[in-house]
Amino acid sequence: MFKKYQLLIWYGLSLALLLALLRWMELKYLLYEHAFEVYAVFIAVFFLIIGIWLSKKLTRPKIRTEVMEKIVYRDTSLPFELNQKLVYELGISSREMEVLQLMATGLSNQEIAAQLFVSPNTIKTHLARLFEKLDVGKRVQAIEKAKRLGLIP
Amino acid sequence: MFKKYQLLIWYGLSLALLLALLRWMELKYLLYEHAFEVYAVFIAVFFLIIGIWLSKKLTRPKIRTEVMEKIVYRDTSLPFELNQKLVYELGISSREMEVLQLMATGLSNQEIAAQLFVSPNTIKTHLARLFEKLDVGKRVQAIEKAKRLGLIP
DNA sequence: ATCGGGTTCATACTTTCGGGTGATTTTAGT
DNA sequence: ACTAAAATCACCCGAAAGTATGAACCCGAT
Structure with a gap:
């Protein structure tokens, strides 16, 4: 009181x-x-x-939107199984998936480019599209989200 | 200066x-x-x-969190268990662990700095030391290695 | 044949990272 | 009380990453 x-x-x-x-x-x-x-x-x-x-x-409080509350359980002790449905739904192309996989191993854009025999600029373009589709702004976030969504192991 | x-x-x-x-x-x-x-x-x-x-x-900023519902896939595997022995062996300090955890969520140095109420320069120093201790050169590699070593979930 | 999506590349620009250095202040242990 | 480690911060520089825009090419579908 x-x-x-x-x-x-x-x-x-x-x-x-x-x-x-x-x-x-x-x-x-x-x-x-x-x-x-x-x-x-x-x-x-x-x-x-x-x-x-x-x-x-x-001072107005900063609004922080927190996503992801509905949890779908998935057994990771089993071998990795790609979520193809989601890949399709998000409209992620096969090349973008390749770049994603390589990026997730910690390679730089240049290294990815060398691995795929294309220009670094191309990698940047692929990543920019991928980021948009995953709704993220940085590679670390992209990797984190891709793992959560079952796009990469 | x-x-x-x-x-x-x-x-x-x-x-x-x-x-x-x-x-x-x-x-x-x-x-x-x-x-x-x-x-x-x-x-x-x-x-x-x-x-x-x-x-x-x-006063620290008020933060209002808005929860937005989305689907998340989570594994049912065993709960994360920190490899404390390794943390000690590598000489990783508690602050460095904090920074590592935040970095792994995809935050930028600036964002981490804001979260911990310190300068971005400080975060850079912590990360530089962490990278050295983990023997990596990029944040993505650091995260990957930290996960492998059981330092973060 | 043409239209759209995917892939490729370029250029220009801004922001972020990471390396290196040096310094001060806190904290904790002897 | 003194010392060593941890934490803090600053500044510089070059490299890498990310943003924006435009454009060329291929290929399958309408």
Whole structure:
């Protein structure tokens, strides 16, 4: 019941304390000599807190979309079996699959190109399409997703 | 060399600008009539900014996760068991393991840095050491090897 | 024959990685 | 208290990766 307003109460008390301090200093005739400084500190602290509060209030939470919740269990102790249906559904070509497999072994674009006797630019094109089809932006993500989807062992 | 103090310099310049503005107002005889108010506003704004900055610096970002349902294929094989002996033998530190795990999910250095609240440069250092310990040269190879060695699932 | 998909390649540009170096600060163990 | 390891950060550079766009060629299907 109180927890909800805990912060508010806390700030209120702090404020009250500061005011009390101010009053005390005033009574001590300190305020008359350094009125400006004291008020400055007061304002500074107050707005510091306001700033913190504002920042907390105004920053909107980053939205992170988390995918993949429906789980289909698959026994990996069995030899790898390619998910051909998914390959077709995603429209992944055979050449793209080749490149994917080689990439997953940790080869660079250049090395893949050399292995397939084509230009590195071609590999880049294949990978760009593959990334689009897998809806990823980096090779590591592509490999991770391809493994999950049963496209590579 | 300068980047380290970039923020400081920036605030310093802002402060100087504000002071210049203040001086200008003073010259315009505006300040004499409302000296206290002007200074109060000045202090208020300054500490408001400091407050916002403080809050941003000290509080970690709120993250709201949105769950999006999709199909995932998961294996029914035995649960992952970390090869702690190997971790020790290779001299891989706990922080390096953290970075390794995040990297394996396909995050970029920048994203890992954000997740761990450190600089991207730090991540690069961790990864460089990790690569050396794993005797690889690329992140994909590192992930592949780490999986083979039982360092990550 | 032509149309679309797949493969190939190029060029240009931006971003990210990885290597190397050096430095400071924290932490933990003797 | 001192030391060694771990963690942090910066800066530079070159290589690799990724993005965007355009274009040529082959091949099977309409």
